[in-house]
Amino acid sequence: MDKEKNNPPETVSNRTAKVKKRKFSGIVVSDAMDKTIVVRIGRVKSHPKYRKQYSVTKKFKVHDSQNKYHKGDKVEFVECRPISKEKRWKVIY
Numbered sequence: 001m002d003k004e005k006n007n008p009p010e011t012v013s014n015r016t017a018k019v020k021k022r023k024f025s026g027i028v029v030s031d032a033m034d035k036t037i038v039v040r041i042g043r044v045k046s047h048p049k050y051r052k053q054y055s056v057t058k059k060f061k062v063h064d065s066q067n068k069y070h071k072g073d074k075v076e077f078v079e080c081r082p083i084s085k086e087k088r089w090k091v092i093y
Contacts, residue, residue, distance in 0.1 A: 021079040023092075028073045029059065036087060037064045039075055063090040 026041035042057045061084075062077045069075050069091065076092045083090070 023076065023078045024060070024089075025074065025076040026060070028069050028071055028075060031064075031067075031070050035063060035065055035067060037062050037069050037075070037091070039077060039089075060089050061086045063087050065090075066093070068093070 024039075024041050026039040028037050029040045030038040038059050039062050040057055040059050042055055044053050045056050046053050060077070062075070063080070063083050077089045078092055079088060080090045082088050
């Protein structure tokens with residue numbers, strides 16, 4: 001009998017792989033919630049056909065456990081496990 005058939009193949013579930021977390025920086029636009037800040041990031045995109053550049057902004061709810069950041073501060077944050085329905089990011093101190 002072939003021994004290779006009895007051994008399970010290497011899959012994602014039975015080996016540990018380090019996942020690179022996404023990292024962004026932006027400006028705090030709201031700090032009204034407890035341990036949560038809203039951070040706006042902006043980037044410039046280019047239209048594929050007309051080549052016109054335009055700005056796109058997106059807001060993220062970020063976990064701030066120390067309530068350290070306030071409106072107008074520049075922060076860096078990374079991806080993490082889900083903390084609540086909309087919070088999947090935490091501040092880098």
